[in-house]
Amino acid sequence: MNNWIHSWRAAVRIARRDAWRFKGRSFLVLAMIALPILGVSAADLTLRTSELSTEERMARTLGAADARIIDPDYGGVPIFQHPVEETSTPVGDYENKPWPEGRTDVTKSFPAGSTVLTDSTGMGKVRTAHGILQTEIRELKADDPMARGILSLQDGRFPQKADEVAATTHFLESSGLGIGSTVAARGLDREYRIVGSYELPNDLKADQLNALPGTFLGPLGKALDAAGMSSTGTSTTHLLALPRSGGSDGFTWNMVKDANAKGVMVMSRAVALDPPADSDVPMFQQDGWGNYGNSAAADAAALAAAGTVVGLAMLEICLLAGPAFAVGARRSRRQLGLVGANGGDRRHIRAIVLAGGLVIGAVAAVVGTVLGLILAFALQPVLEESFGQRFGAFDVRPLELLGIGLLAVLTGLLAAVVPAVTASRQTVLASLTGRRGVRRSNRVLPLVGLAAVLLGGAIALYGSVVSDQFIIVAGGSALAELGVVAMTPALVGLFGRTGRWLPLSPRLALRDAVRNRGRTAPAVAAVLAAVAGTVAVATYQASDDAQQRAAYEARLPHGAVSVVVTEGGGRDVPAVSDAVQKNLPVDVRVDVNRIVVGKATCEMYGDAEGCGRHEVVIPVANQCPLWVYQPDGSDASDKYTKAERRKLAQDWRCKETPSSAYTESGLVIADAKLLKVLEIDDPAAEKALAEGRVVTFARTMVDAKGKLGIRLITDIDKADAAMAKGQEPPGRIASFDTYQAASGTESYGLAGIVPPAAAKAAGITTVPFGTYFSTDRMPSTEQRQKLDDELSKTGANAELHVEEGFVSKGSIVLLALTVFAGLITIGAAGIATGLAQADAEADLKTLAAVGAPPRVRRTLSGFQCGVVAVMGVLLGSAAGVLPAIGLRLTERRQQMSWYETALDLGGLVDMPHVPIIIPWTTLAALLVAVPLGAALLAAAVTRSRGALARRAAT
Template identity: 60%
Template sequence: MRAWYRSWRVALRIARRDAWRFKGRSFLVLAMIALPILGVSAADLTLRSAQLSPAESLTRQIGGADARVKDLDLGGVPVMQDPADALSYTTAKDYGDGAWPSGAGDLAAALPAGTRTLSDTSAQVSLRTTHGILDTEVRELAADDPLAKGILRPVEGRFPAAAHEVAATTHFLKASGLRVGSELTARDLGTKYRIVGSYELPDALGTDQVDLRPGALLGPLRTALAAKGLPPFTADTSRLVGVPGGRGFTWNMVRTANAHGFSALSRAVVLHPPARADVPYFRHNSPSPGGDGVVVTSILVTVVGLAMLEICLLAGPAFAVGARRSRRQLGLVGANGGDRRHIRAVVLGGGVVIGAASAVVGTVAGVALTFALRPVLEGAIGRRFGHFTVHPAELLAIAGLAVLTGVLAAIVPAVTASRQTVLSSLTGRRGVRRSSRVLPALGLAAVVLGAAVAVYGSAVSNRPAVVVAGSALAELGFVALTPALVGLFGRLGRLLPLSPRLALRDAVRNRGRTAPAVAAVLAAVAGTVAVSTYAASSDAQERAAYQPALPHGAVFVLTGSGGGRDAAAARTAVVKSLPVRLRANVDRIQIGAASCNEYSYEPGCGHVEIDVPKAHQCPMWTYGESGREVRLTTAQRRAYASDPRCRDEAGSDVAGGILVGDANLLRVLGIHDPAAEHALAAGRAVSLARRNLSTDGGSTVALRVYADMAKTQAALDKGERPESTLVTLPATEVAGDPAAYGVQLLMSPATARAAHLGAVPYGGYYTTSSPPTGAQQQRADAAVADLGSSVTLHIEKGYTSHYGIVLLSLGLFAGLITLGAAGIATGLAQTDAEADLKTLAAVGAPDRVRRTLSGFQCGVVAAMGVVLGSLAGVLPSIGLRLTERRSELAGYRQDLARGLADGKVPHVPIVVPWGTLALLLVAVPVGAALLAAAVTRSQRSLSRRAAT
């Protein structure tokens, strides 16, 4: 034991001295290992610090209260809940398809006697800012009350103490242009409020919110909206609860609240949960298996493993060259009685020394940077840390990962150095080295087996993990085959000029440093090609499925609520902001009060829809006299799935497909039909779909009017046919089969009035003289945003790829890895072949030979890695796309059997990203060669060549 300790102590001393002598090479390897360690340690600290303890999380949710209680508006019927999650609940009785209870519960009966409560109410309200109007969450909570302490974190000033005071989040002040001391008003309410302080929500730093005293704004605003006939907002109310005596809100109290239709988040219950057997919710609701943690762990292990492989492949040649340059020193170890294990220990000691130094540098830098950048990290994740958490065991494990990586990178050079004889080490001769035949055989077997597994996963199994596993095995096989493949590339040397031939010969002769660099490039490029091919294929699929809402370059602005009060302002905003060429104002049919929204189920609000003749209806969606869906056999559904009547029902209609306007709308939609325009002017409705017209000559269209959607929905829930009236209009069909973009029927205002159909302003459709620029669109968005959240502005730009930046980023990433790996290999080659370069200079080689040789050495490594990586990367992406195709086809067949399919076979293409491949196959190797040649000095040194 003592001899082992002494030998390793000497080995580490030699390795430390050697690392200090060759600082450039040591720093290169140290940086390669330390940078990932820095990132991993910083990520660990960030995640641990952002992970709140149960007590910290409760303080942010319920402040200093014992519990937060919420009425579930179920009429007080008993419920069952998860003790740790008040939002996970279910009624004690299963109501099925029947009428679910509604109404307020009895708060006094739900809480113990003597309990103190504090209301917490919030709603979305439009507030006036310096820029216009901003839709903001208004909260009415007495934040200075001890029960609420910790929910809102003060930043500047104080919390409101009077009804006319308000505090706002820092994010709202930044977005609104206001500050502490400014006045704030709400839309539709003339009361002015003074901003007396700012605060932040620790769990949601990016929230726009203002806080007032209870009843200060929401109550008066609701009264003002009712006076104007406008729809009310929806408020969410809960209560903070303080139980007397300091006993807390126990599990029995939670059960009592549940029995009266309330859910409760209790501090005592979360910190000391009851047994699962005592929780009725768990007896009726089995938790889903926690497979997400396993998936995340598998992904993390895979990423860490690939990162370690990449580092080992890049750092291994550096240790190999270092061992060769220290071969005389290693020979002296052998000459003085050292055996192979001592030589291995010296080289492995280099890995330990560099790994330990990398662990210290990376871990310390990670801790320091995370601590210094804490505000930046909190802003990035959108929440405050609970406290700066350091887990020494985890940091030590990360540091051990650095040491392990250094040792793994030095294993192969250590074994190679230990196999050299003492004589060859002292003389500097390398001898005759034969390539291993076992490694290529194992690599070929891995490639074949991995490809077979990937093919099985894509052709038989529905699990993408099988394809990924097979592809990973095949990629590892390619890595093992790299030395043999490098030798095959060497046969091309006879066809090349002098400099590239020398570079290729050097790469083949020194596979110990060439093959790992090529393998590193292979791994990076393979991943890039796989992701790029998958992204390009997904992009093509999304492009084919994209359905434009308007002709290219056209614009619409629509208001679906508020009785059309914002329509005029929205139309003006579009005209002022965009290069409008043709304008078409449109209205929508309004059934009921003017305050009813477009799709409102409030009592007294109705709805109108086109009554399609039965002969034109899709048989899969027909209903009997009782209002229930007609049952069809599987064979009938399969036959009807491809029926044109069923395909026509796909798509999204605007305002139920019925608009009130003039002929300009047809022109905006790209429809040029003089007959339809004349018919519209003559008082006839214009149908943009043949299926809407009557079967007796096609001269009329029927509209079904439901006066009260609340009653309509209640009748449908009972399986009854709801009450409605039928309105028949003279109609004309638009010639051809135009793209209607969600518009099925157009009528003039006079036609709507003649049919006793009320209409309210809806918005406008526009064509533009030129495609709107980014600045013009921003102005339009800002102008519309100032009107509130109920206005929709759409500028049709066609399909926009979301993968362009992804493909570019992947190409740049692979290019950087390739340049780095090729540059490392080139630098090591120059260091390793210094004697050969001096010989070239001695025999009269021109100055440019050194530069061109360096460039071709770098280009050769990059080219070989890129070619092999491209071949290896295509397999997983194709396998995954084939798996998705099989999965979507299976889902389509199931939907077809149930009558849910629309007759369109899923389109899952496989697209090769030729642009990315061209960048990798041509631009990256050429760029690497030119860069290496540019940074290499052309020196003609005639110093004495070392004896060999």
């Protein structure tokens, strides 16, 4: 035992001295191992710090209070509630009874002697330096000790008077205001002075104003009600602190259940810190409820995914670091030979090489962990701003960091295993004389790799053609990729046969790569693995992008603009439309109205008192048989067989359904200029509108006589009752002559256009709805910003849409993947080039001795780097396309299965379009730009002249 310890101690000393002696190579390997450790440790620290403890979460929710009392709006009926989450449900079965609703008197749940603090929130449109900003208004006495921790004061103070407010820092940034400025809400003449800024720790991007209770929301609500505008939607909860006398344990779970019996929900600090057993939670005892945590299967899947990522990272590092240890062992072969000449056996030589991996791995663990700590601490403010919430206390978990550090040590040891075994097999004579001997390639490994490729390809093919399981395709593709990695040495040898047609420098580089497969093959395999993953994801992403592009439904022609206002009876439409015309490059403008029934100020769907609605009367002969109302409430499609449902799904009555993308009926009131904006070139339609006829885009709306009927429903309750009985709803029907547009005309969601004169003649009330514009060119970002400012000044709730067409979100992903693969490729090729230069220094000196010009050294380095990059990229591209195609084929089978099932059930769905797109741009960048860039970079950083060497002593 002591001998083993002494031999390893000597081996570590020799390895440490050797690492310090060759600092460049040691730093290269250390960086390769330390960088992943840095990333993993920084990610671990960031994740743990971002996870709030229960105490921190309660401090942000309850402040210093014991509980928050919440009205669930169930009208005071008893409830079940979750002990920790804000979830509740009324007690009892309400399947055939009205769902309970209404306010609850929460004061009856306040324990005697408790201190209560009201917390109310609502929404309001606040005037700012730029216009109007939709803002949350919170009435809470924030400087009360009970509220400490809910709002975090940044500057100034919290309000202490009725005409003072504090604002979040994000509100001040968005509004252009500051401390000392005044704000006023739309509809309220009263102004408030901003006296401080604060932030919400859980929502740094919130636009919120804080005021004293009763000073903002109450007056604003009264002003909005008087103006007939929508209310603030105020909600109120109560913070509660129990009396401290008598050794109070806080708001216990029994107290929470007592409050639940009174219809009140309670968020308790004591319960959150010490949750009750599931058996003591009434909610969990009900059917359909349970304390659902992470299942064992989900945990196993997450653990498997994490293990896979860690395993791939270690494999990548070993592939890159292994050749460095191999070259180091060859450079130290005389030293290792002396060890053997002085009585050392093979295990001592293995120990010395392995100790090199141990030393560098240990140093990499320390360096990576320390840098990870610094990086996580430095990036925390940036990440908090990015995620929009403050993290908890900086959480360092020594055991986790120790485990990550041990991973670095293990990686260093694994990377040195093969070089250690190779060095121990070399004879003492060969080590002392510097001869490498005759080395034969392993003939078994390529055969194993070929078998893995064939088996993996067969599994992936089975998964994509026969099975619907993605995991089968992924597993088969991974097996095939590992097979390609195993075949890499043999494939490198095949690449060497192309050297006969190359000039001198690339031929020397290629032959050197083939001759030294021990360092070339792992580097090529590392590039292969990185490129294969990138190509697989890029191919899948490009295919999914094409699928989304095909499924995209434009709301308007490209470059067209629409703005609609559905509130206030359209009184703000003229101002809004003028603002759009003023700021955008408008070509054609057409004002559009909508139909209202009842009061002229009715909102879009007539849900206010005194408002009705309208609908298009679909002739019985045009109704889809699958959707006909059944008096017994059953589904009409149940009467048909699967074959009949499939046939009816292709019936024009079921396929050409009227759209209601804009108004409740899909009809708008406009003239022929709307056809120009929608780019509908139909002179007959223009003539029909001029003659007072309705232009329709769905055949189902028109009866056999060419008439369209619009039912005007004044009493919604009676209409709903009649429809429930299968009867026609009561209401006057206005009839119009129509012109049916050609089948397939793109109407962008409109069901029809009613001429203003025809609507007036039929006695239909209309109000402004919005405006459509065609533009000379696509509006610029500056124009959009100016328009947004103008619209905010109008104070209208306008919906603006500029049709930009399909905007791909995957382009950024593809770019990031290409850059990532490029960096890995350049890094791996650069490592291989550096090792090649160190390993082939004698050859370079021989070239200089025989008269080769200085540029040969630089050119040779560039081609050595380019050769590795080209081989890795070619093999990786071929290996990466397979899994992507397999996954897309599997997805196509799944979607076709869902499509067939939907047809059997009578659903009207489009046939799925699942294309397979090869990202040629990404492949071209990988195949051409990356190897070329790697070669030029290697040539640029290589010195043309090497140092002269004296003759070695014999």
